[in-house]
Amino acid sequence: MVVERRFRLDADISFANYARSQDYRLLGRKGEGTFSEVLKCQSLRDGAYYACKRLKQRYDSQESVNGLREVQAMRRLGSHPNIVQLHEVLYDKKSGTLALICELMDMNMYELIRDRRNFLPEGRIRSYMQQLCRSLDYMHRNGIFHRDVKPENILIKQNEVLKLADFGSCKSAFARPPFTEYISTRWYRAPECLLTDGHYGLAMDVWSAGCVFYEITSLQPLFPGANEVDQISKIHEVLGTPTAALLNKMRSKSRGLGLEFPSQKGLGLSRLVPHASAEATQLMAAMLTYDPEERLSAKGALRHAFFTGVRSASQPAQIGDPERGPMGVYGPLSPLGLKEDPPAKAASLPWISAAKPVPRRKRFQAQGGLAVPVSHPRGGGGPPESSFSSASAFHGLPLSRLRVGGVAPPLRLPPLPPLHASGSGIHLSTLQAQARKAEHAERLGIHYPLPSMARRGGKFH
Numbered sequence: 001m002v003v004e005r006r007f008r009l010d011a012d013i014s015f016a017n018y019a020r021s022q023d024y025r026l027l028g029r030k031g032e033g034t035f036s037e038v039l040k041c042q043s044l045r046d047g048a049y050y051a052c053k054r055l056k057q058r059y060d061s062q063e064s065v066n067g068l069r070e071v072q073a074m075r076r077l078g079s080h081p082n083i084v085q086l087h088e089v090l091y092d093k094k095s096g097t098l099a100l101i102c103e104l105m106d107m108n109m110y111e112l113i114r115d116r117r118n119f120l121p122e123g124r125i126r127s128y129m130q131q132l133c134r135s136l137d138y139m140h141r142n143g144i145f146h147r148d149v150k151p152e153n154i155l156i157k158q159n160e161v162l163k164l165a166d167f168g169s170c171k172s173a174f175a176r177p178p179f180t181e182y183i184s185t186r187w188y189r190a191p192e193c194l195l196t197d198g199h200y201g202l203a204m205d206v207w208s209a210g211c212v213f214y215e216i217t218s219l220q221p222l223f224p225g226a227n228e229v230d231q232i233s234k235i236h237e238v239l240g241t242p243t244a245a246l247l248n249k250m251r252s253k254s255r256g257l258g259l260e261f262p263s264q265k266g267l268g269l270s271r272l273v274p275h276a277s278a279e280a281t282q283l284m285a286a287m288l289t290y291d292p293e294e295r296l297s298a299k300g301a302l303r304h305a306f307f308t309g310v311r312s313a314s315q316p317a318q319i320g321d322p323e324r325g326p327m328g329v330y331g332p333l334s335p336l337g338l339k340e341d342p343p344a345k346a347a348s349l350p351w352i353s354a355a356k357p358v359p360r361r362k363r364f365q366a367q368g369g370l371a372v373p374v375s376h377p378r379g380g381g382g383p384p385e386s387s388f389s390s391a392s393a394f395h396g397l398p399l400s401r402l403r404v405g406g407v408a409p410p411l412r413l414p415p416l417p418p419l420h421a422s423g424s425g426i427h428l429s430t431l432q433a434q435a436r437k438a439e440h441a442e443r444l445g446i447h448y449p450l451p452s453m454a455r456r457g458g459k460f461h
Helices: 064-065 069-077 111-114 120-139 191-195 202-216 229-240 244-251 278-288 297-302 429-444
Strands: 026-031 038-044 049-055 084-093 099-105 154-155 163-164
Touching: 026 049, 049 084, 064 069, 064 084, 069 099, 111 154, 111 202, 120 163, 120 202, 120 278, 120 297, 191 202, 191 229, 191 244, 202 278, 202 297, 278 297
Parallel strands: none
Antiparallel strands: 026 038, 038 049, 049 099, 084 099, 154 163
């Protein structure tokens, strides 16, 4: 039920005018994005603190508000402990203003790892990843996939509780592909999103979660592509070139365009995170399997040996299974809408050594690291970064035509491992030298040809 509140605001809503709401006292702005701003507020009814996400788009009716996918998803999924809670929907009919009152969290995952100098303990990473997989499993069982899993959309409270947020890009799993091609933030976009014309499914969320898994383990993004061509190239550097059979399968979903890549052996994840346990890298590899049909499901990830000993005695509530299974990338899935574990997939991935490791890269973050993320309330997540489709980007398109969006955020230096970390192959003096060099270059205004990115977000049918 939408609660209609009169904010008594004019068309140009300012922060001062917005504070005149009779129901909430605004305490300050948490951040602002292209499509919304996030405010910290206090309820005048119960004194509790909340996050107020005010959407900049105007809505002409209560029906249009009720039809927003973000509102629908949060109402349907709000009972889960690892999904951010929607407290109230405020709609001012006179001005068309919509605000979502959500529970207030401390920070997002990117803010947690942004300034760290040492790696997170594996026990803490295990807890975070289990909570993230639980939220995804719950979503998928209820016929919804997120489509924009990334550190900025994963909220943390008291350094322990993890909750998935920002459902502006989510989609019904019962809808049939093709879907919107430009979806998900590039660095966390699955291969099927890059190489097909919108033929993807639940497995894309697991891929994104695998990228997050690597990032909170290494404190660096795994595939920081500057554009779509560079993105797929970075994936191949780590995982290797896919087989001809898999490329043919994806080619059939890309309007017949030829997808040809030079043969390349992947470096392997285990060499990039030598401090991680074998179980961690095996789970990471299973979540980052190139073929979406062979990729581990969120349900399967929860049964992995990496989570042994941390499974809660009380499992989160499960809402009934969908009546008909959602569509996968290349056909219908099981009745639950989830693929079971590929047999021994995590343990059998062939890691092939390379001559030199993938270089560390600075993090470029264009959203500002809001504790409550902002996204486009509907549609494909904002304006496309180029006028061509994902698949056509790899068919004779000159690199000079690729647009690289985004602005340069504050400098993010490589993390410094503990002084007594053994077997990492990284010398503290080397990292300190890199940090000094980067800081000096920044002061001099020297431009480094590093990747930049445009963070973008993406009605149930």
